Amino acid sequence: MPKSPKARELYDELRALEGKAKVGFRKRNRRAYSRREFARIVAGRGNPSSTSTIDGWLHADWGTAKTPSPASSELLIAWVQLWSKWAGESCDEGRWRTLLDEAQPSRSRQVRAKEPTSGNSNSDNPNEKACEDDPRLQQAVRKVFRLLHSCTQRGAPQVDDGLIRDWLGEDSDLLAQVIGFLSTRQLITRSTKPICLTFVPGVPNFELTKKGRTLGGDPL
Secondary structure, eight states, rough: OOOOHHHHHOOOOOOOOHHHHHHHHHHSSSSSHHHHHHHHHHHHHHOOOOHHHHHHHTOSTTOOOOOOOOGGGHHHHHHHHHHHHHTOOOOOOHHHHHHHHHHHSGGGGOOOOOOOTTOGGGGOOOOHHHHOOHHHHHHHHHHHHHHHHHHHHOOOOOOOOHHHHHGGGGGGGHHHHHHHHHHHTTTTOSSSSTTTTOOOOOOOOHHHHHHTTTGGGSSS
């Protein structure tokens, strides 16, 4: 899919801000900046991040770089807030959100997971049927559930969509279907931060584990 002209502007500004943050970090801490440490600090503030996400969005080759999706807005804001702090600059969140929105290819092409409403039955849900017929989707669902479950056990139940896309790797095209399937099974839900996914509040950990054992038709 062709990139929006604004996607290049977002890319250039993010790389420029990170560059200034590197200089500021070195002066402040008397050691070199690293994306691994940056991702760890951001994650410690409640926004799970990874070096693979940073490397993907800010790849040295513009043609290879991925454009962040609107679902990753809170993660992007967490990045620019910290980079701006290290660079000694103020952070205009509204401007960055606008730039992210304008960087999208086309609103009409955005695919979002169909999350269930009250009264939906699994048997009538297209996400459920698709998973039954697609072994690749089954494996993707099981992989994401395991990793979400692991994050919850470590005390980080809210996970950004962009991180889930990284987990899926070559199967990232299945992101919407995976989220839709897990939502249908009431294993995940949107949190108060709309871009995050979390396990259904109030459901005991053992019950989530039990529900997840038959994902894709096979025991976890």
